Amino acid sequence: MGNVSNYRNFVIGGHSGSGKTLLCERMLFKAGAIPRCGAIEEKNTTSDFSVEEQEKQSSIYSSILNCKWKDYHFFFVDTPGYGEFVGQYIAAIRACDAALVVIDAVEGPQFGTARAWKLAKKRGIPRFGVVNRLDKERASFKATLEVMRKNHGRNVIIPLVWPIGDAENFTKVVSIFDENLPADIADDVAECRTLWMDAIAETDDALMMRYLDGEKLTVDEIKQGLRKSVIAGKTIPVFPVSAAKDIGIAELMDAITEFFPTPLEYVALPGGPSKVADDGDAFGIVFKAVNDPFNGQLTFIRTVSGTFKPDSELFNPVTNTKERIGQLLLMNGKNQSTLASAEPGTVFAVAKLKDSHVGDTLSTSAAIKPLPGIELPNPVMSYAISAVKQGEDEKILTGLAKICECSPTIRLARDPETHEQLLLGMGDQQLAIAARRLKEQFKVEVALNTPKTPYRETITAPAEGHYRHKKQTGGAGQFAEVFLKIAYREEGYEFANEVVGGTIPKNFIPAVEKGILEVMADGPLVGCTVERVRVAVYDGKYHPVDSNEMAFKIAGRMALRDAFSKAKPVLMEPVMKVSIHIPDAYMGDVTGDLNHKRGRVIGMEMDEGMQVVQAEVPLAEMRKYATELRSMTQGKGSFDMEFVRYEQVPANVANAIIAKHQAEVEKENE
Ligand SMILES: Nc1nc2c(ncn2[C@@H]2O[C@H](COP(=O)(O)OP(=O)(O)O)[C@@H](O)[C@H]2O)c(=O)[nH]1
Numbered sequence: 242m243g244n245v246s247n248y249r250n251f252v253i254g255g256h257s258g259s260g261k262t263l264l265c266e267r268m269l270f271k272a273g274a275i276p277r278c279g280a281i282e283e284k285n286t287t288s289d290f291s292v293e294e295q296e297k298q299s300s301i302y303s304s305i306l307n308c309k310w311k312d313y314h315f316f317f318v319d320t321p322g323y324g325e326f327v328g329q330y331i332a333a334i335r336a337c338d339a340a341l342v343v344i345d346a347v348e349g350p351q352f353g354t355a356r357a358w359k360l361a362k363k364r365g366i367p368r369f370g371v372v373n374r375l376d377k378e379r380a381s382f383k384a385t386l387e388v389m390r391k392n393h394g395r396n397v398i399i400p401l402v403w404p405i406g407d408a409e410n411f412t413k414v415v416s417i418f419d420e421n422l423p424a425d426i427a428d429d430v431a432e433c434r435t436l437w438m439d440a441i442a443e444t445d446d447a448l449m450m451r452y453l454d455g456e457k458l459t460v461d462e463i464k465q466g467l468r469k470s471v472i473a474g475k476t477i478p479v480f481p482v483s484a485a486k487d488i489g490i491a492e493l494m495d496a497i498t499e500f501f502p503t504p505l506e507y508v509a510l511p512g513g514p515s516k517v518a519d520d521g522d523a524f525g526i527v528f529k530a531v532n533d534p535f536n537g538q539l540t541f542i543r544t545v546s547g548t549f550k551p552d553s554e555l556f557n558p559v560t561n562t563k564e565r566i567g568q569l570l571l572m573n574g575k576n577q578s579t580l581a582s583a584e585p586g587t588v589f590a591v592a593k594l595k596d597s598h599v600g601d602t603l604s605t606s607a608a609i610k611p612l613p614g615i616e617l618p619n620p621v622m623s624y625a626i627s628a629v630k631q632g633e634d635e636k637i638l639t640g641l642a643k644i645c646e647c648s649p650t651i652r653l654a655r656d657p658e659t660h661e662q663l664l665l666g667m668g669d670q671q672l673a674i675a676a677r678r679l680k681e682q683f684k685v686e687v688a689l690n691t692p693k694t695p696y697r698e699t700i701t702a703p704a705e706g707h708y709r710h711k712k713q714t715g716g717a718g719q720f721a722e723v724f725l726k727i728a729y730r731e732e733g734y735e736f737a738n739e740v741v742g743g744t745i746p747k748n749f750i751p752a753v754e755k756g757i758l759e760v761m762a763d764g765p766l767v768g769c770t771v772e773r774v775r776v777a778v779y780d781g782k783y784h785p786v787d788s789n790e791m792a793f794k795i796a797g798r799m800a801l802r803d804a805f806s807k808a809k810p811v812l813m814e815p816v817m818k819v820s821i822h823i824p825d826a827y828m829g830d831v832t833g834d835l836n837h838k839r840g841r842v843i844g845m846e847m848d849e850g851m852q853v854v855q856a857e858v859p860l861a862e863m864r865k866y867a868t869e870l871r872s873m874t875q876g877k878g879s880f881d882m883e884f885v886r887y888e889q890v891p892a893n894v895a896n897a898i899i900a901k902h903q904a905e906v907e908k909e910n911e
Pocket residue numbers: 255256257258259260261262263264280281282298299300322343373374375376377482483484485486
């Protein structure tokens with residue numbers, strides 16, 4: 242297609258509503274890639290082309306875009322800002338060389354902004370700050386800039402252009418290096434120049450010496466130093482713009498050509514390639530999949546090194562699969578054209594791969610080592626799922642598996658303890674959208690229910706148990722008798738045969754343990770897994786004719802239930818470590834709510850202007866937290882959680898759970 246050093250590859254991130262999608266639309270339009278500039282309200286932007294996005298008037302999926310700008314070719318990805326869909330941004334950022342973080346000039350930086358900065362920094366790619374919607378009433382460049390400076394440092398966040406006028410009066414931007422600027426911005430611009438000159442001098446000792454000697458640097462030296470500083474991530478140039486009114490966009494696009502890296506300056510993650518080139522074996526990372534009604538499954542790849550060609554054979558070293566690819570599709574939202582080759586930095590799609598998924602590597606060489614994968618966040622919400630119509634379980638699982646491919650933060654799993662089929666994800670909205678897709682695309686309906694909590698049962702005192710199983714009904718009788726004792730152990734389960742003198746013959750011991758294992762899997766309190774118990778069978782009786790395995794299994798089971806009831810049994814529940822990110826104003830509400838949830842706050846800290854509350858909370862109380870936190874914080878909070886340990890359920894809570902379970906069992910037995 243062209244010269245790889247003129248390719249630019251970047252992702253657009255930021256808080257929802259900051260104008261990322263409109264900025265993309267504006268860039269495509271200015272570059273002549275689309276015939277008219279769509280609008281969010283008219284539901285005709287290139288990025289937000291799915292029905293769900295048009296209804297919501299907000300992005301849910303990342304969109305793959307490209308355009309030519311002057312001698313350059315941009316490959317870029319628009320991403321959703323909304324927290325539940327952050328997986329789309331994380332995957333895109335993994336594939337891209339740089340990030341534009343968009344900030345709303347009315348609201349200032351928000352929590353979605355902080356997340357966008359942080360994830361880009363973690364990926365180690367250069368960043369621009371784009372202060373957008375500056376034409377709006379109440380918008381202020383300087384106020385927004387001050388908050389950004391406070392969050393990231395005055396010598397890091399440095400405007401490269403300055404706006405003339407704010408809000409209704411925002412008319413244009415000027416380069417801070419221009420001569421003869423209006424007097425009212427002279428001080429601000431002078432400060433930016435000094436900050437840039439300091440940053441540039443730091444990139445090179447020789448420049449530093451000359452700068453300290455008071456020598457003037459040439460325009461070329463300034464540009465090169467600036468580029469070096471940005472690519473090293475030391476500085477973040479800031480651009481005031483209005484995507485709606487097309488102000489500052491050309492300046493931004495020019496700066497992308499000048500200061501963002503070329504694909505050959507690829508920032509590898511630890512374990513990634515040490516060198517990339519436009520020749521040699523081709524390899525790239527899979528970072529997105531979509532289920533397209535026309536093409537079926539489309540898989541998106543970013544070429545990292547080498548050049549992919551159509552109609553060729555690729556290897557996936559992660560799944561160990563050979564894949565045949567046909568056309569290389571160049572996408573602009575849903576519009577596609579074909580490519581003759583895909584050089585480094587190119588983002589392209591291929592249809593109908595067999596076994597390649599988000600995070601995998603594809604290569605022309607079978608000897609390729611996989612690139613580091615994509616680290617996605619843990620699910621924070623789950624539903625137990627079942628088919629609304631009987632007999633459609635299989636169809637639901639196949640459909641959902643396809644949906645999970647395209648939204649890799651959604652997962653299917655079977656809970657081995659509760660035996661429920663779970664659908665896990667980042668929040669109720671994301672999972673509701675998945676259910677809706679399933680209905681529309683796969684024509685099956687799924688019911689989403691609160692999952693059972695995988696409680697565990699254990700004992701707190703040693704005890705003995707006994708059971709005598711005896712039945713004499715007509716023909717052959719049944720007889721077995723078992724004595725056993727149980728004691729608490731630190732973890733797991735242990736079985737010991739301490740029978741002496743053959744009171745239970747050796748060949749029946751496995752049957753006794755089978756009965757015991759039935760109780761271990763289906764505990765007496767609430768039917769959950771029993772653990773932390775040592776069971777020792779020490780005596781019994783048998784009958785030479787009437788004893789059999791079935792009889793000993795029953796005796797083993799009943800003897801353990803007997804012992805268990807005397808051993809001061811307790812219920813254990815999973816406790817999660819939860820980190821909650823919220824604006825300071827919601828601290829009281831959030832910690833108060835944690836108290837109601839039997840949670841313990843174990844730490845608080847500030848992080849980029851947000852409060853981070855660390856707490857330990859029982860899983861049973863966290864089932865609807867995604868929804869609750871959203872309403873408590875007007876959508877401004879987010880959280881993640883992971884399992885820490887099992888803890889004893891307080892007696893009053895446990896009694897209620899046990900009573901409820903017993904009532905259910907009785908109802909079933911009726
Ligand atoms: N006035 C004004 N509105 C804008 C501008 N950019 C975006 N918007 C509006 O802000 C809203 C959110 O824009 P959108 O692009 O969907 O934001 P995203 O969630 O970041 O993708 C929409 O109503 C846009 O029309 C801008 O520069 N000026």
